Amino acid sequence: xxxxxxxxxxxxxxxxxxxxxxxxxxxxxxxxxxxxxxxxxxxxxxxxxxxxxxxxxxxxxxxxxxxxxxxxxxxxxxxxxxxxxxxxxxxxxxxxxxxxxxxxxxxxxxxxxxxxxxxxxxxxxxxxxxxxxxxxxxxxxxxxxxxxxxxxxxxxxxxxxxxxxxxxxxxxxxxxxxxxxxxxxxxxx
Numbered sequence: 001x002x003x004x005x006x007x008x009x010x011x012x013x014x015x016x017x018x019x020x021x022x023x024x025x026x027x028x029x030x031x032x033x034x035x036x037x038x039x040x041x042x043x044x045x046x047x048x049x050x051x052x053x054x055x056x057x058x059x060x061x062x063x064x065x066x067x068x069x070x071x072x073x074x075x076x077x078x079x080x081x082x083x084x085x086x087x088x089x090x091x092x093x094x095x096x097x098x099x100x101x102x103x104x105x106x107x108x109x110x111x112x113x114x115x116x117x118x119x120x121x122x123x124x125x126x127x128x129x130x131x132x133x134x135x136x137x138x139x140x141x142x143x144x145x146x147x148x149x150x151x152x153x154x155x156x157x158x159x160x161x162x163x164x165x166x167x168x169x170x171x172x173x174x175x176x177x178x179x180x181x182x183x184x185x186x187x188x189x
Contacts, residue, residue: 011126011179021047026040026042038055068116070093072115082107130178135156137155138152138172156174
């Protein structure tokens, strides 16, 4: 077991809380004007799937469970879950829908992801920080709108609704953050 400070915990990390493994769903550092900064964690216990919330001082030490991380390629989804493949050995691994959860919208065929294993069983999935998607539907630009003033809703090919600048139209490839689904930039190339 390794201890890490609470402020460095990220989505996808696996912690040991009261002797049970918990996968971090959301990690937020809160810095109030007065008082001590805290880290708010939303987690799911791996053993029974129950969601729990915890708050720690940002400098507090938390137990990080020893995990094996594997770079695997996402292939497809079936009834048992999401199938990933080791590109060196061609071994396939099924990751359950409960483990992938809301991150499923960011899975793209043949893209590499980090699958976190504990005793050979998948317990968590780490997404890349950014992915590229194609806009399939975007509201038209309203005359008089400036690029810096407001964003408009758009629908990406993965089903995600994204707020984009007015110059983005259907067919445009954009880069989004997987942490919150926010627009970063127009995709290059």
